[in-house]
Amino acid sequence: MKKKIAVIFGGRSAEHDVSIITAYNPIISSLVATGRYDLYPIYIAKNDSWYSNNKMTGIEFFQKDDYETHLGKKLMISFDEGLKIIWPGVKRRTVKIDLVFPAMHGTFGEDGSLMGLLRMANVPFVGCDLFASAVAMDKVLTKQILAIEGIKTVPYIWFMKEDWDKKRDYGMEKASQLKWPLFVKPVHLGSSIAISKVKDVSELERAIDVAFHYDDKVLVEESIENLIEVTLPIMGNENPKTANIERALNKTEFFDFTDKYLSGGKGKKEKSGNQTEIPAKIDEVLSQKVKDIGVKTYQILGCSGIARVDFLIDGLSGEVFVNEVNTLPGSLYHHNWKKAGLSPIDLVTGLMDLAEERFNSKKDITYNFKSEILKSALGPKGNKIS
Amino acid sequence: MIKKFLTRYNFNYPRSLVYMLQSCEYGVKNYLAWYHRTDDFSQVEQRKELDLTVRAKITLIATLFVYFSLIILSFLLIFNLSAPYKIVTLVCAIILIPHITAYFVAFFSMIIELSIKKPIEFFIAKKTEKILKKSNAIKIAIAGSYGKTTMREILRTVLSEGRKVSAPSHNHNTLIGIARFVEKLNGEDALIFELGEYYPGDVKKLCKIIKPDIGIITGVNEAHLERSGSLKTTTSMIFELAGFTKGANLYLNGEDDLVVGNISQDNIIYSRFGIGEYKVNTPSTDLSGLSFSTLIKEREVILKSELLGLHLIGPIMTALDIGLRLGLSIDEIKRGISATKPFPHRLNPKIDGSGVVIIDDTYNGNPDGVAAAIDFLSSLSGSRRFYITPGLVEMGERTEKVHREIGKRLAVANIEKIVLIKNSVTPFIEKGFKEENGRGEIIWFDDVFMLFASLPLLTAKGDVVLLQNDWSDQYQ
Numbered sequence: 002m003k004k005k006i007a008v009i010f011g012g013r014s015a016e017h018d019v020s021i022i023t024a025y026n027p028i029i030s031s032l033v034a035t036g037r038y039d040l041y042p043i044y045i046a047k048n049d050s051w052y053s054n055n056k057m058t059g060i061e062f063f064q065k066d067d068y069e070t071h072l073g074k075k076l077m078i079s080f081d082e083g084l085k086i087i088w089p090g091v092k093r094r095t096v097k098i099d100l101v102f103p104a105m106h107g108t109f110g111e112d113g114s115l116m117g118l119l120r121m122a123n124v125p126f127v128g129c130d131l132f133a134s135a136v137a138m139d140k141v142l143t144k145q146i147l148a149i150e151g152i153k154t155v156p157y158i159w160f161m162k163e164d165w166d167k168k169r170d171y172g173m174e175k176a177s178q179l180k181w182p183l184f185v186k187p188v189h190l191g192s193s194i195a196i197s198k199v200k201d202v203s204e205l206e207r208a209i210d211v212a213f214h215y216d217d218k219v220l221v222e223e224s225i226e227n228l229i230e231v232t233l234p235i236m237g238n239e240n241p242k243t244a245n246i247e248r249a250l251n252k253t254e255f256f257d258f259t260d261k262y263l264s265g266g267k268g269k270k271e272k273s274g275n276q277t278e279i280p281a282k283i284d285e286v287l288s289q290k291v292k293d294i295g296v297k298t299y300q301i302l303g304c305s306g307i308a309r310v311d312f313l314i315d316g317l318s319g320e321v322f323v324n325e326v327n328t329l330p331g332s333l334y335h336h337n338w339k340k341a342g343l344s345p346i347d348l349v350t351g352l353m354d355l356a357e358e359r360f361n362s363k364k365d366i367t368y369n370f371k372s373e374i375l376k377s378a379l380g381p382k383g384n385k386i387s
Numbered sequence: 388m389i390k391k392f393l394t395r396y397n398f399n400y401p402r403s404l405v406y407m408l409q410s411c412e413y414g415v416k417n418y419l420a421w422y423h424r425t426d427d428f429s430q431v432e433q434r435k436e437l438d439l440t441v442r443a444k445i446t447l448i449a450t451l452f453v454y455f456s457l458i459i460l461s462f463l464l465i466f467n468l469s470a471p472y473k474i475v476t477l478v479c480a481i482i483l484i485p486h487i488t489a490y491f492v493a494f495f496s497m498i499i500e501l502s503i504k505k506p507i508e509f510f511i512a513k514k515t516e517k518i519l520k521k522s523n524a525i526k527i528a529i530a531g532s533y534g535k536t537t538m539r540e541i542l543r544t545v546l547s548e549g550r551k552v553s554a555p556s557h558n559h560n561t562l563i564g565i566a567r568f569v570e571k572l573n574g575e576d577a578l579i580f581e582l583g584e585y586y587p588g589d590v591k592k593l594c595k596i597i598k599p600d601i602g603i604i605t606g607v608n609e610a611h612l613e614r615s616g617s618l619k620t621t622t623s624m625i626f627e628l629a630g631f632t633k634g635a636n637l638y639l640n641g642e643d644d645l646v647v648g649n650i651s652q653d654n655i656i657y658s659r660f661g662i663g664e665y666k667v668n669t670p671s672t673d674l675s676g677l678s679f680s681t682l683i684k685e686r687e688v689i690l691k692s693e694l695l696g697l698h699l700i701g702p703i704m705t706a707l708d709i710g711l712r713l714g715l716s717i718d719e720i721k722r723g724i725s726a727t728k729p730f731p732h733r734l735n736p737k738i739d740g741s742g743v744v745i746i747d748d749t750y751n752g753n754p755d756g757v758a759a760a761i762d763f764l765s766s767l768s769g770s771r772r773f774y775i776t777p778g779l780v781e782m783g784e785r786t787e788k789v790h791r792e793i794g795k796r797l798a799v800a801n802i803e804k805i806v807l808i809k810n811s812v813t814p815f816i817e818k819g820f821k822e823e824n825g826r827g828e829i830i831w832f833d834d835v836f837m838l839f840a841s842l843p844l845l846t847a848k849g850d851v852v853l854l855q856n857d858w859s860d861q862y863q
Contacts, residue, residue, distance in 0.1 A: 027844060030840075030841075030844055031844045033841075034837075034840075034841035034844045034845065036831065336741070338847070339741045339846075339847045339848060340741055340742060340847075340848045341847075341848065342847045342848050342849050343847050344844060344845055344846050344847040344850070345843070345844040345845075346844050346845055347847065
């Protein structure tokens with residue numbers, strides 16, 4: 002019998018649309034091409050309702066302006082003996098899912114929320130687990146953990162929205178002590194949304210306000226002069242392997258959302274506009290250093306399945322700084338893996354194997370503990386409950 | 388099933404019939420065979436479109452006229468008949484109109500063939516013969532079930548280094564194609580003709596017009612077996628050339644068993660091992676081409692070509708021998724051979740943006756060509772190799788045997804990924820592959836469109852993908 006695979010995408014996130022692209026290219030298209038699985042695309046709408054229907058076989062469904070009116074009945078989910086999806090109604094249908102392939106970027110998907118849900122459901126799922134996802138989603142927390150383990154990140158400060166509203170001048174003064182120009186970033190957002198590079202105080206204040214529009218925690222960090230910006234996709238559980246180091250050949254000063262997605266995607270750009278270089282033409286020693294730091298970062302954060310580590314390199318000193326970790330790289334960075342000798346189908350099915358490997362390795366862990374504590378617990382008035 | 392049946396009543400139905408007649412090169416037998424095995428007429432004109440030549444236009448207009456006249460006539464009858472006859476007429480009309488139209492297309496084609504095409508061809512043949520008689524060029528004729536175009540292109544490239552050479556382009560190997568070609572002759576030293584063999588007498592007819600000085604027989608196999616009926620008939624059809632170029636003026640492929648069985652003492656035999664006194668030494672091939680050396684007039688000559696596969700050494704040696712006969716210098720021949728490159732759709736390698744090597748061999752649809760392609764793929768070590776095919780067509784009663792042999796060859800070659808299109812012949816490839824305990828993975832696709840959409844998902848940098856043969860619409 003074919004395995005039943007659910008691909009979950011969409012969601013209440015600024016990266017909702019990017020998530021749909023990742024779901025179809027390469028995940029769903031690869032699974033369809035193998036012909037080996039029963040596939041259930043599950044779309045989470047921006048209002049959090051879940052849908053799945055057989056019209057969602059191609060991305061074309063979501064490219065129509067009125068797709069939201071064709072989503073059909075809302076889906077129900079059950080955690081009774083695994084993850085089950087239910088189409089309610091007279092012709093009620095229930096399907097038990099064997100494995101989930103999360104394809105949600107940003108909040109409620111990539112931040113560990115969905116992973117928590119899937120852990121509760123006791124179903125194998127692809128990609129990083131709850132803890133790594135939650136830490137990597139918080140750029141500040143990532144920097145703090147990496148610093149403890151001796152991995153360099155660029156100097157930074159951070160604010161919560163509450164603090165910024167109350168002590169704006171203090172925040173501005175603190176930020177001004179960093180080496181300009183600065184980058185302002187919402188802490189929990191990916192895809193370069195609401196990131197600004199600022200050169201003076203007025204730009205900084207405006208950029209922080211913009212970032213707080215999308216997040217309640219904002220990071221201000223120094224920029225690197227003579228910057229070489231590279232990224233490294235990594236895959237695996239216990240023994241991670243690396244793809245090619247990919248270099249951003251920026252047209253603008255940094256890759257914003259439009260650069261990343263609206264100009265044809267990174268892979269295509271590399272072909273037409275030559276905006277990324279795979280593999281990056283950097284010297285061998287530096288290349289090995291990036292790979293070593295990348296794998297170490299992956300392991301420190303407890304990543305599994307797949308992730309991508311972004312780096313900032315000072316071109317003059319050769320210093321390597323980890324910029325951030327992305328636990329669900331857009332479209333799984335399949336263009337890069339393909340150039341590293343791994344086809345999109347092998348990438349997708351390989352990730353599914355890793356998900357099962359992790360799931361099985363945790364099967365023997367005992368989560369229950371038999372105790373007498375309940376019997377000896379006292380009632381609200383200090384009386385023993387009999 | 389009902390949905391498919393109703394496709395006969397589509398407005399596009401008459402056009403589909405004419406398109407398929409044209410795809411069958413106006414061969415009524417093949418057209419009717421297609422008609423009888425087809426149940427869905429909505430999926431006919433998929434890969435190409437009807438080429439609106441004069442003949443196609445006339446046939447289409449006549450077919451549309453018959454189709455709609457029959458419909459109008461049926462309505463008139465229904466309105467003018469009494470109740471029980473109305474229903475009978477209606478049922479008969481519904482059932483018969485598509486069939487009558489389909490048979491009309493075949494009948495109309497035969498009428499055009501006999502009343503217009505044949506008389507025109509007679510006059511064209513006389514005119515072509517006259518032009519060629521006046522030409523002083525050496526005339527080289529190539530016959531065979533396979534390898535004709537490759538031989539023509541190698542000869543043209545090599546001989547062009549020292550002589551003015553011309554040949555009809557593409558697959559213009561029929562009387563009309565040759566007639567159009569000779570009209571443009573302009574003082575050539577050598578002319579190269581491919582002789583198309585569809586039915587007995589075809590090669591003989593063309594030879595009478597061309598009067599070749601040199602003949603080359605590239606091989607005999609099951610290609611077009613459904614037209615000839617048997618390999619014996621195919622062999623005698625191709626060897627009609629031997630009646631015009633005897634002895635040392637006839638070059639024969641020594642690697643083909645059916646050709647070898649018809650060799651006479653004075654013929655020149657070519658193969659990957661050499662030709663006549665010229666022996667091939669240290670042959671090698673990879674994705675960059677092939678190379679070997681040979682001793683000519685006591686001089687060791689290293690020859691290199693961008694063509695892929697050791698099986699092409701034989702044709703290259705034939706070009707070398709004919710070049711020397713025509714007085715080309717060794718250096719001219721060497722230069723000519725180094726200028727030979729893979730031809731479009733014949734073991735033609737390309738590398739895509741991701742570093743995947745695609746070898747396009749989609750015009751190669753005969754068992755010997757397939758064997759050579761698999762052998763070449765097999766020789767490429769260190770890569771993950773994909774072999775993709777919908778199988779071969781027109782293999783007649785040898786269909787199962789030919790495809791099982793392909794499967795066995797793939798198994799022995801240790802090809803890692805065998806990608807097959809679901810149809811009537813590919814299960815035999817799987818059968819042969821399993822009989823030989825092939826270790827590679829067999830991947831199935833419902834149709835070629837799904838396959839090409841999925842190919843970028845299947846492959847990665849370093850993979851080598853061989854696309855073998857392509858089926859036209861009539862075989863889908």
